[in-house]
Amino acid sequence: MRAIHIVTTRLSSCCFKPILLLDLVSVSSSPRKLSIPNRRFISAATKPDGGRSGSIVAPLVTQQEFQKIDVNPPKGTRDFPPEDMRLRNWLFNHFKEVSRLFGYEEIDFPVLETEALFIRKAGEEIRDQLYCFEDRGNRRVALRPELTPSLARLVIQKGKSVSLPLKWFAVGQCWRYERMTRGRRREHYQWNMDIIGVPEVTAEAELISSIVTFFKRVGITASDVGFKVSSRKVLQELLRKYGVPENLFGRVCIIIDKIEKIPVDEIKKELGLTGISEDASEQLLKVLSVKSLDDLEDSLGGAGEAIADLKNLFSLAEKFGYSEWIQFDASVVRGLAYYTGIVFEGFDRKGKLRAICGGGRYDRLLSTYGGDDIPACGFGFGDAVIVELLKEKGLLPELRQEVENIVCALDKDLQGAAATVATALRDKGQTVDLVLESKPMKWVFKRAARVNARRLVLVGKTEWEDGLVSVKVLSSGEQFQVKLNDLE
């Protein structure tokens, strides 16, 4: 391991991620004529294998106070070094390509929003995990926990200047402040697709179709994952039947959504606290176990809107070609207060992972912000569970850096010539990794292998005088000399 200057301790493990201490001189703002000891920080010397560039840097102590710096990103957050960024780009490109295939336009919002945008009184988990702050102007702000409220805000703001329906998508970072640590991060990226202005179930059907298209593109099949589908109108109809006031709807949904996380008795108790009768509670919970539309029709006693919507959706699923991917499951409610109709979630059939994605209809969200109600639906698809699933299925791609050329001067005087060669190739649209220092050939070949260069372009004195460069095709070993202008 490269030596690291530490005041209190010395590291021996390469894996250990240290909290490092700065051993620099503290300087007050008053004039002082300190005699700074002329210490030399010597960085990793050039090693025989040429693995690292060396440099001996003359000291020029900056005016920093002695302080601890953690070299890790803040708890629950991620850096994206190149290998992780390649995977992120691969995943996001699939999100974006699918969205464009469906004719959706990309949008984005600030990652920092007004806190009030996310405050709903329905007892959602998302609210308790709000990453909120007070800014210097004493405004309550929050790192967005989801994208839909910002979308609703933008739709209201745009007003009549946009023509409905809107088909929009976004891939944005969302934050939640979780106290517990069970491998869940405090930030993730979420792919959202939303349709604003279509009251019909064709909208939900198309949204699910787009997720299925994504799955197919990354190699996931209907035997790996499925969608559980229900409608909140089922609960709505039951609440009406039992005379439960409709303003309790969101809260009841949030309570019922916890059914797999807390004991049934606890659920009943919470429902009781809202004022729902024991009889109604029993009935609600009974209906949640229904797994077929016919049984649901029996339970609800007649064909209401819920049944009609769901039947329509299943019929459309057949036409879109993804029948085998979806199933009715009354237990699906989803944890956001604003859903009003069809709700769905993607799940892995092995039952090992959390929901892969989820969405639904939210026809009344806009009015909660003071806008007109406009029918709307959408989904959120995180970047965490899908990667776990792809990993498990062996479907994560091997992504590596790739450049077409590595260009290198054969002696120091030819650095400028190598720059000219690199520029000529780049002007032709060719990617070039230019070797910026004088290095032994062994080092250059190692580097070429590391960046997966297709060919090595060498600039030597004699050839260059004739306007020639040497080219070595690295896959075949083929070698030739060519005029710079003829190099394609």
Added chain:
Amino acid sequence: MRAIHIVTTRLSSCCFKPILLLDLVSVSSSPRKLSIPNRRFISAATKPDGGRSGSIVAPLVTQQEFQKIDVNPPKGTRDFPPEDMRLRNWLFNHFKEVSRLFGYEEIDFPVLETEALFIRKAGEEIRDQLYCFEDRGNRRVALRPELTPSLARLVIQKGKSVSLPLKWFAVGQCWRYERMTRGRRREHYQWNMDIIGVPEVTAEAELISSIVTFFKRVGITASDVGFKVSSRKVLQELLRKYGVPENLFGRVCIIIDKIEKIPVDEIKKELGLTGISEDASEQLLKVLSVKSLDDLEDSLGGAGEAIADLKNLFSLAEKFGYSEWIQFDASVVRGLAYYTGIVFEGFDRKGKLRAICGGGRYDRLLSTYGGDDIPACGFGFGDAVIVELLKEKGLLPELRQEVENIVCALDKDLQGAAATVATALRDKGQTVDLVLESKPMKWVFKRAARVNARRLVLVGKTEWEDGLVSVKVLSSGEQFQVKLNDLE
């Protein structure tokens, strides 16, 4: 304008961005049986021109408290509706394509970092504008004002597991909390390219080459913009000459960087406060006005490192092919404390705009975080000034939504068939905007024009019974029927 439900006022202007009030019922957590008035929110009805989808939504009042929601993004931040997102993507794609052309790998870091990462004692403007908070765990955190400190953190963390040199780039959002409002935003995106591990000026020369490549790609020429180049070693050598302690270096640079913003007397006063003699101050300020390397050589009395680096850079600029873009200008210092060598900034030759981009060498940043010093340089290039410049030069592209097909059922019963057609086309990689509702043909043509569809695919009853669809090529008006499978 579409009617918006507002409690206190009524809007008449379409441009006015309202603060809307929620007129929803407050619900406490205790059980209540409120009789909710059965009000109907009626959204924009379908108009004869078919411009907006209509829907009458049965009320289902959610449990929200009466609260103000501003439909604008927080002060100083931006939404990206589709038209702005297209421009952002166009710009970022140029950043990314140029970076890849130069063989750089993409990276990213958390937008929320530990505050200490950004705290330097040199009196930088960036520190006063830190967007900092205390999180729920009482940790001091900040929205990153720049990307370089995170990069340094990641390089230290990676330690020996990465091979030098690293050539990395990032396009990330940065934040600064500015109290004043003179059209500057509180967030912007910044393109960064950095080279870690190369002590030679070839690194700076390549970085400037990449920015020139970007400018050329978007149509900006050397008569539009240029680069002012200097080296902080000029100041370093002067400070040494006058016996000023080296630990004052960063602070002196930050003071001198303000030269165009505050009066010279103020600069002298601030320099005096650091303990620098009047004589030295005079000399420093005099050298800053030097505009040629020969004059600089005279001023410094002999050829030191500063002169050697700069001469080398200008020689390389010629070889890279961008001589006409750069000029020596001793007044360039840059406002970040950590630069140690070459510094440069891109400027518009008309002198109307702030710096377009800026960068330099920061060979000692890593040691301020406790790591080994590794030679490094890089630049930051914001997304604000460049857009102003492109706008002024008439170089902003006209970007519009584009889809290949708009698919529409000719009657409601054929919605499913239209879904089948859309899926077939999407499976072939064709982009499809599927009309999700039953709409008059006039509406469909309007929509097709708005999304710039290349062709309209109509699904009619008689044809569909024979497996045929009608296709209208919208540019030519050409019309034909074709089997779905034969539609390419």
